[in-house]
Amino acid sequence: MAEAIALIDYGAGNLHSVYNALNAAGAEHVTVTADPRLVRGAKRIVLPGVGAFGACREGLWSIPGMIEALQDSVIERRVPFLGICVGMQLLADRGLEHGTHEGLGWIPGEVHKIERTDPNIRVPHMGWNDVALTAHHDDHDLIEEGEAYFLHSYHFAAQDGADVAAMTDHGGGIVAAVARDNIVGVQFHPEKSQAYGIDLLKRFLEWKP
Template sequence: MAETLALVDYGAGNLRSVANALKAAGAEGVVVTADPTVVRTADRIVLPGVGAFRACVAALQGVPGLVDAMQERVLVGAAPFLGICVGMQLLADRGVEHGVTEGLGWIGGEVRVIEPADASIKVPHMGWNDVAPMPHGGGAELIEGGEAYFLHSYHFVADEGAHVAAMSDHGGGIVAAVARDNILGVQFHPEKSQSYGLSLLARFLEWKP
């Protein structure tokens, strides 16, 4: 029997391309949903995100019962979880875009604007860049070195180095992935990262944290 993978629809993600990439990586039971009941019983959960941190938090909280269902299934039920781009940033304690906004608080840290040391380096961080795994970080079995596609102006500053699964560089270090227990977040877009992204998604589908 195929696993159920809940791809969370809260109006703030490029759901079609993520769903297609998950299916290309081998997922059979992808359900695009905002139904807390489906999320609460899913075998795996993927949270995409595009746009501003504050708007994404508001959209997620705007679906009655959805955050509670995610917390129950991921934090209590230990279902494997993947956050993508702003979906990864929402794992932080807070974001400071357009004022301070509380995040999910699943991985300690803050989402701040990228401030390159070299003023000639442009923000947003857009395009292909290296992903360098951190040997001390969680999620080591999921993150491999390679190149992925990024598009963001804010970045995750983690409280603990042990939660940093991978780094990139854009006028200074940029966290490319965070991980803790059964939770993985990637700043890049695996659905836009061709073979590298599909390989990551395939490993996530087999992940048994």
Template sequence: MGEIVALVDYGAGNLHSVHNALKAAGAAVTVTADPYAVRAADRIVLPGVGSFKACAEGLNAIPGMVDAMSERVQVGAAPFLGICVGMQLLATRGLEHGETPGLGWIAGEVRLIQPTDPAIKVPHMGWNDVALLPHAKDHPVIEEGEAYFLHSYHFAADNPHNVAAMTDHGEGLVAAVAQDNIIGVQFHPEKSQAYGLATLERFLAWYP
């Protein structure tokens, strides 16, 4: 029997497209809001679009889900991928619509993008480069390329070593974070065509 990827269903808007992309990458995917299924999974993917506050509230509204994710990922060391707001939820807190606690797995906060050049529009939307930082050049999942972004808030990590890749939108913005068995990407692999599919394939083959 192959590995099972738990795609956490907490009302995130990009669930269907992420499911399809993971299947195209070769995953056996279980879309689930059941903490017991998350505990039994080999890998966990947390999608997310919309506001940090709404996504955090949706995740916390499922009894036992955060505990199950923490047990499987932080204790059990299952490979984890957070996508867009699913990445942002890794932070200590988000500042969208007030201050909201995140999972706190990677220290930092999620702040509004505030470019100094008025010609730079927010949200950061469309295709942009993903540039690896020197310390992450050999990361087995994140590679340089061009991906699709759509976000108005960005992850400001406390520890620069947790930042695996950056993109530029009037200022440097975090494109990916990484810590041990945890990866988060600000871009949308499910909308990033060949680059996104290859990213998901590498995640599925990753044994940290």
């Protein structure tokens, strides 16, 4: 039987593109769902996210039972989890976009606006950029070096450097990927990153944290 993968629909993700990318990576049973029961039964979970932190947070928290289902699956039963863009930022303790908004708190840190320290640097950070591994990447065998597509104005400031699996440079260091145990989040968009992104999703489908 094909392994069930829950792609969470909370009104804030590029679902069609992520769904197609997962299928291109070899997934056989991807379910786009807002049903906490299906999330509890999934063998892998993907949380996409596009837009403002607060709006994404409100959308996810507004689904009855969803946060409890995610907590049970990801934290208690250690189901492999991938967060994409704002789906990655929601792993933080809080986001500071248009106010202060509580995150899932699975990877300690805050989400801050990218500061323009160089007038030649544009915000949002948009387009292709390098993904460079950190000294801690060996702890998480999912991320590899390469080039990926980014589109964001806020970035994840992790409290513990050991949770940072990869960085990129946009007028200074920006976290490109975080990872802890069975949880990985990427600031870039695998579904827009061509071969690099598909390869990442292939590894996620085979990942046994």
